[in-house]
Amino acid sequence: MSDEPAPAQRNGSTTEADSRPYYQAVGNEEAVFKAGFRQGLSLVLKGPTGCGKTRFVEAMAHDLGRPLVTVSCHDDLTTADLVGRYLLRGDETVWVDGPLTRAVREGAICYLDEVVEARQDTTVVLHPLGDHRRQLPIERLGVTLDAAPGFGLVVSYNPGYQSVLKDLKDSTRQRMVAIEFGYPSPEIEEGIVRHEAAVDSAIAAELVRFGQAIRRIETGGLREVASTRVLIAAGRLVAEGLTLRDAARAAIVGALTDDATVSRGLNEMVEVYLGESATPGLIAHMDGASA
Numbered sequence: 001m002s003d004e005p006a007p008a009q010r011n012g013s014t015t016e017a018d019s020r021p022y023y024q025a026v027g028n029e030e031a032v033f034k035a036g037f038r039q040g041l042s043l044v045l046k047g048p049t050g051c052g053k054t055r056f057v058e059a060m061a062h063d064l065g066r067p068l069v070t071v072s073c074h075d076d077l078t079t080a081d082l083v084g085r086y087l088l089r090g091d092e093t094v095w096v097d098g099p100l101t102r103a104v105r106e107g108a109i110c111y112l113d114e115v116v117e118a119r120q121d122t123t124v125v126l127h128p129l130g131d132h133r134r135q136l137p138i139e140r141l142g143v144t145l146d147a148a149p150g151f152g153l154v155v156s157y158n159p160g161y162q163s164v165l166k167d168l169k170d171s172t173r174q175r176m177v178a179i180e181f182g183y184p185s186p187e188i189e190e191g192i193v194r195h196e197a198a199v200d201s202a203i204a205a206e207l208v209r210f211g212q213a214i215r216r217i218e219t220g221g222l223r224e225v226a227s228t229r230v231l232i233a234a235g236r237l238v239a240e241g242l243t244l245r246d247a248a249r250a251a252i253v254g255a256l257t258d259d260a261t262v263s264r265g266l267n268e269m270v271e272v273y274l275g276e277s278a279t280p281g282l283i284a285h286m287d288g289a290s291a
Contacts, residue, residue, distance in 0.1 A: 023052065023059035024192055026184045033060050036177045037109075037152050042130040044115075044173065045156040047181025050227025052192075053156045056181075057111045066150050067108035069099045073118040079125050083138055095141065104129070104136045107150030115155035116167055123172055129153050130175035160224065186212060189228055197235025206244060207231045210252070210273040214266070221262035230255050244274040 036043050037060070045053045054070070061068035071082065082100040086093050103110035115123060128135045134147040155176070157168065183189065186208050194204040211226040230252045237247035253266040 018062060020062045021055055021058040022192075022195055023055050024184065024188050026182075026188055029056065029179050029181070030060065030063075032177065032179055034064065037064060040134060042126075042153040042155070042176045044168070044176040044178050045154065045181060046159050046178060047156075048160055048183065048227065049158055049224050050229030051181045051183050052228060053181055054111070054113060057109070057154055057156075061109050064109070064150075064152075066152065067103075067106065068111060069103045069108050070111045070113060071099050073112055073114050073116075075117060075119070077118040077122055079122050082122065082125060083136070084140075086140070100125070100129075101136060101138065101145070104145050104147045104151055107148035109152040109154060112153075112155040114157055116157040120169055123169065126153065126155075126172060127175060130172065183211075183215065183228060189231070192228060193231050193235050196232045198239050199235045203235060203238055203244065206274060207234055207238075207248070210248060210269070213269060213273060214252075214256075221259045222256055224256065226252055226256065245270055245276075248274050 033043060033056075045056070047053055057070075058068060071077075080098065082098045084096055084098040084101050087096050097105065100110050102108070112118070112126075125136070128137060129147065130153060134151070136145045136147070137143075138145065153176075155168075184192065186205075189208045189211070190201065190204045193199065193207055194201055197204070199207075208231060211228075211231045214222075214226040233255070234244075234247040234251035237251055238244055242250075248270045249267060253263055253270065256266065257263055
């Protein structure tokens with residue numbers, strides 16, 4: 001059995017010497033986050049896959065000078081995974097804090113990514129932390145921890161994956177300040193792709209234009225449209241010498257679907273927008289047809 005109760009990423013303390021994780025604000029999300037944090041309020045980030053929620057939290061932790069503990073939530077995540085459990089070490093049974101408890105003790109920001117993937121009976125443990133009490137009861141130890149100064153609770157989820165079985169309880173949601181995310185404007189997204197993929201402006205613009213085209217189409221075969229994340233991945237392949245067409249097929253089309261019919265349609269779009277035969281007139285025609 002592992003000594004760590006839950007898979008968690010510890011980003012560590014931030015200092016002035018650390019470089020700020022790259023994040024380009026698209027609205028007032030930074031002001032809302034910092035205001036909520038200073039008031040001891042918990043936050044919920046809502047937005048589609050790959051729109052920058054995790055990078056945003058990393059940037060905010062840097063700006064606020066707080067360590068960041070990230071937990072990727074999943075169906076089997078239990079309360080013990082978050083809070084802690086007793087483990088055998090040699091001939092001894094010792095208590096090992098979970099990532100949520102460590103963050104509470106140390107005054108870190110705890111970020112629960114895709115929180116709706118966790119069971120609802122697990123997320124109930126967040127309630128006393130998410131309101132004015134800012135406390136974490138640990139039943140197995142018979143103690144209740146007061147959150148250390150600087151502690152913050154942040155959760156995220158993708159509303160597009162919501163269902164009756166996978167949704168935040170109203171009692172959980174109403175304990176949190178919500179920040180909604182979407183994909184950035186083409187101008188901002190081009191800058192993000194250019195920076196993150198280390199490609200020139202022309203390449204970034206072509207990838208973003210292709211991504212925007214996918215977002216405009218209506219098909220039941222796509223669960224998710226092209227995210228900023230997959231556009232960056234394609235750009236990184238281009239930076240390594242692949243053509244735009246090959247990079248898009250590998251990093252965008254292949255990442256979005258396994259359906260042969262949908263893949264065929266997306267590959268046709270690759271040829272129109274990124275292939276050798278791509279022309280401004282043809283692209284304008286396709287943009288008009290998908291608008």
